[in-house]
Amino acid sequence: MSLVLYDVVDGIARITLQNPPVNGLGFAVRKGIVEALDQAQGDAAVAAIVLTGNERAFSGGADITEFGTPKSGWQPTLRTVIEVLEQVSKPVVAAIDGVCLGGGLELALGAHFRVAAAQAKVGLPEVNLGLLPGGGGTQRLPRVLGLETALDMIVTGSIVKASTLADTPLFDRVVETSVVEAATEFAKELVRQSTPLKRIRDLNVTQPDAQAFLQVARKNIAAASKHQPAPRLCLEAVAGSASLPFDQGLANERKLFLQLMNSPESLALRHVFAAERAATKIPDVPADTPLRDIHKVGVIGAGTMGGGISMNFLNAGIPVMLLEAEQAALDRGVGTIRRNYENSMKRGRLTQEQLDERMALLSTTLRYEDLVDVDLVIEAVFEELGVKEKVFKALDAVVKPGAILASNTSTLNVDAIAALTKRPEDVIGLHFFSPANVMKLLEIVRGAKTAKDVLATSIALAKKINKKPVVSGVCDGFIGNRMLNSYRAASEELLLGGASPESIDKALEAFGFAMGPYRMGDLAGLDIGWAIRKRRQTENPDADFSAVADRLCETGRYGQKAGAGWYRYETGNRTPIVDPAVDKIIEDYRAEKGITTRTYTDREIVERCVYALVNEGAKILEEGIALRASDIDVVYLSGYGFPLHRGGPMHYAQQIGLFNVVRSMRGFAAQSDKAAEFWQPARLLQCAEPGQALK
Ligand code: NAI
Numbered sequence: 001m002s003l004v005l006y007d008v009v010d011g012i013a014r015i016t017l018q019n020p021p022v023n024g025l026g027f028a029v030r031k032g033i034v035e036a037l038d039q040a041q042g043d044a045a046v047a048a049i050v051l052t053g054n055e056r057a058f059s060g061g062a063d064i065t066e067f068g069t070p071k072s073g074w075q076p077t078l079r080t081v082i083e084v085l086e087q088v089s090k091p092v093v094a095a096i097d098g099v100c101l102g103g104g105l106e107l108a109l110g111a112h113f114r115v116a117a118a119q120a121k122v123g124l125p126e127v128n129l130g131l132l133p134g135g136g137g138t139q140r141l142p143r144v145l146g147l148e149t150a151l152d153m154i155v156t157g158s159i160v161k162a163s164t165l166a167d168t169p170l171f172d173r174v175v176e177t178s179v180v181e182a183a184t185e186f187a188k189e190l191v192r193q194s195t196p197l198k199r200i201r202d203l204n205v206t207q208p209d210a211q212a213f214l215q216v217a218r219k220n221i222a223a224a225s226k227h228q229p230a231p232r233l234c235l236e237a238v239a240g241s242a243s244l245p246f247d248q249g250l251a252n253e254r255k256l257f258l259q260l261m262n263s264p265e266s267l268a269l270r271h272v273f274a275a276e277r278a279a280t281k282i283p284d285v286p287a288d289t290p291l292r293d294i295h296k297v298g299v300i301g302a303g304t305m306g307g308g309i310s311m312n313f314l315n316a317g318i319p320v321m322l323l324e325a326e327q328a329a330l331d332r333g334v335g336t337i338r339r340n341y342e343n344s345m346k347r348g349r350l351t352q353e354q355l356d357e358r359m360a361l362l363s364t365t366l367r368y369e370d371l372v373d374v375d376l377v378i379e380a381v382f383e384e385l386g387v388k389e390k391v392f393k394a395l396d397a398v399v400k401p402g403a404i405l406a407s408n409t410s411t412l413n414v415d416a417i418a419a420l421t422k423r424p425e426d427v428i429g430l431h432f433f434s435p436a437n438v439m440k441l442l443e444i445v446r447g448a449k450t451a452k453d454v455l456a457t458s459i460a461l462a463k464k465i466n467k468k469p470v471v472s473g474v475c476d477g478f479i480g481n482r483m484l485n486s487y488r489a490a491s492e493e494l495l496l497g498g499a500s501p502e503s504i505d506k507a508l509e510a511f512g513f514a515m516g517p518y519r520m521g522d523l524a525g526l527d528i529g530w531a532i533r534k535r536r537q538t539e540n541p542d543a544d545f546s547a548v549a550d551r552l553c554e555t556g557r558y559g560q561k562a563g564a565g566w567y568r569y570e571t572g573n574r575t576p577i578v579d580p581a582v583d584k585i586i587e588d589y590r591a592e593k594g595i596t597t598r599t600y601t602d603r604e605i606v607e608r609c610v611y612a613l614v615n616e617g618a619k620i621l622e623e624g625i626a627l628r629a630s631d632i633d634v635v636y637l638s639g640y641g642f643p644l645h646r647g648g649p650m651h652y653a654q655q656i657g658l659f660n661v662v663r664s665m666r667g668f669a670a671q672s673d674k675a676a677e678f679w680q681p682a683r684l685l686q687c688a689e690p691g692q693a694l695k
Contacts, residue, residue, distance in 0.1 A: 004032025006039060011047040012187050013040035014180070022060030023053045025078055025103045027071045029063075033107075034076045034084050041088055048187035049088065051111060052095035052180050053104075058120065061102025067270060078103050078135040079254075082110035086199055091190045093172075095183035096120045101159065106135035109144070112197045113190065115173045115183040116162035122170075123159035129273060130230045130266030130645075134257035138237035139249045140200045144170040147207035147214075147242055154234045155221060169203075201246045210242040227512055227645040228265055264655060268647030272637060275630035275648070279470045280459050282627070289456040292402060298323060298374035300391055302333020302364075305408050306380040308436025311337055312465040314358040315437070321374055322364045325381075330364050337362065340437065368394045376461070378430055380408040388412065389420050396421040404454050406430040410481060411532070414447045414474050424449040428458055431478060432467075433639045441639030442467040443478050468638045473625040480635045482625075483616045483649075489678065490612035491517045492546055494605055496590060498597030501566045502578050507602035508609060512643025517609075519576055520641075521549070522565035527558045551585050607664050613642075614653040614661060618682035621650075621694065629654075629694035650694055658688045 005016040017023040094111035142150035166174040225231040240249035324330035344350040418424035429445025462469035505516025559565035567576030633648020669679035
């Protein structure tokens with residue numbers, strides 16, 4: 001099937017892109033457009049041309065499957081197509097419906113006229129992939145929208161409805177009816193009236209005090225995008241539209257585009273883009289697996305997690321039945337949900353009407369019988385198998401056949417939970433992260449007996465509630481917390497070896513983590529980990545992990561909420577202050593254990609903490625707990641604040657080179673017997689061939 005259709009009716013040539021799903025501008029489409037334009041140009045019977053797509057998309061832009069392949073550079077490139085389009089001597093009208101994004105909008109900007117459906121979505125979102133619009137968008141958009149609006153759209157990558165730009169020279173007409181018909185009528189009118197062609201390249205950028213405006217924008221953008229070069233270079237490309245002749249501005253855009261294309265930051269963002277899409281595909285679960293209907297959800301436990309989990313469904317318009325053991329806990333939980341919504345309302349993110357709608361979808365109960373009609377139940381009660389056992393047995397007795405029974409457990413064995421019921425195939429782990437109404441990650445824990453349609457339904461549901469799902473196998477801590485344990489062990493090793501909490505935090509924050517492990521610990525509360533360690537120590541008395549943290553807790557230093565943890569805090573202020581009392585606790589502990597200390601460079605701190613993540617990630621991959629290295633990256637980026645511009649721990653390790661990572665780890669291993677065990681490189685890291693990707 002041809003990806004570009006060509007037909008002529010009443011002297012108007014119509015060029016229709018048909019490359020599902022979004023008319024990506026791959027090589028065959030680009031070639032097809034140029035050939036169609038040449039045909040129209042050469043046909044004396046053609047008076048004007050309409051270039052269009054379909055209702056779903058004029059064009060979503062570059063074909064992502066071509067990214068990083070030679071095809072994306074094959075002639076005609078998008079720039080050539082746009083140049084050919086612009087130089088046609090007959091009027092070309094772009095008829096725009098659906099999405100018109102990135103290269104798609106740049107293509108439309110090459111046409112002489114544009115007719116858009118009011119609902120069409122336009123934007124240049126390249127910045128989100130660490131790039132800038134490289135098909136003339138930075139030069140043409142400011143010429144039709146003005147410097148300020150164009151700069152804002154390009155730097156933020158925002159997508160807007162055509163109707164909001166109806167009064168600008170970007171569109172000649174914005175219509176509520178069929179765009180193709182409207183564009184065809186318009187083309188005929190242009191021919192009748194011999195309207196001169198409008199080429200955007202011939203317009204000037206109008207902006208009073210352009211240089212002063214750009215100066216202010218430069219400062220703001222630099223401050224807002226410390227780790228990403230793309231917003232800054234977007235600005236520099238746009239600035240060229242105001243100061244350079246068109247062709248020079250285009251050359252400048254090209255130069256800056258290539259700079260970004262080869263930047264590690266863009267490579268990382270493009271990796272993340274592909275990784276998030278890959279994570280929703282499970283090799284042995286066909287894409288057309290029939291899904292179970294989820295019309296109503298039950299949530300057990302109205303504590304920290306249960307409340308946040310409920311909000312996700314309420315926000316998506318799905319009714320929730322919230323069950324608690326006691327009325328007081330139920331009232332507290334509902335009160336917290338309401339307060340959260342009221343706070344969103346105060347910040348202008350929610351209207352009273354929306355708040356009322358959401359609260360109306362929430363019902364509460366103390367009786368399991370009220371869960372008979374739910375399609376999915378998520379349990380979020382205390383983290384004790386005994387308590388979970390009671391809940392799952394009660395659910396098994398009342399919930400209708402075919403309903404999905406999920407646990408939000410963060411440490412317990414999902415298979416053991418499934419075995420508590422007579423329907424283990426309906427049981428799955430849905431591990432949300434705190435605050436559950438905010439955090440994007442959802443670890444979906446697939447038990448040994450979990451049915452494929454339960455897994456497929458959970459993934460689809462995750463997308464519906466705006467989460468990023470990643471499937472994990474069953475193991476202690478699943479993907480994320482298991483890696484977090486290794487990260488913490490590495491920072492503990494540094495702490496005992498002579499590094500201070502603030503030096504570790506600072507090094508990791510400079511690497512790009514939003515917060516180092518000690519600031520994070522203070523924020524989350526140190527007592528939670530303490531309780532878990534105490535429980536683990538009764539199971540395994542040899543475990544001495546985080547002994548210093550235990551001592552802090554013994555003196556009531558539970559973190560920010562107690563005014564003291566790894567740092568000190570003044571009342572009402574979250575800024576951490578270095579506390580000599582903490583140094584003393586650490587030093588005493590080192591002295592007791594006879595540890596000789598040394599200094600660590602920032603680089604070694606980062607290497608140790610990040611490579612600990614990488615090594616555990618590789619083991620998780622070897623064991624088949626994660627399906628792909630890129631799934632691990634999604635977990636760490638969306639659930640644990642790993643710096644986005646580094647693309648996730650596994651991507652980062654491959655950028656550094658696995659040889660170099662393993663070599664550093666061997667150096668750390670040489671320092672003690674205990675270190676030798678911890679830093680034993682995973683087999684997968686050792687045997688990867690140079691240049692071979694971790695899969
Ligand atoms: P929480 O202590 O805040 O809430 C638990 C709630 O369950 C309480 O309101 C309690 O009254 C209720 N409950 C206890 N037994 C019950 C029963 N038999 N029937 C009905 N309700 C009962 O605990 P949180 O933090 O919400 O944790 C819940 C679960 O989520 C645990 O399995 C935990 O491991 C997991 N989790 C917690 C995260 C966190 O950051 N807090 C993150 C991810 C998972």
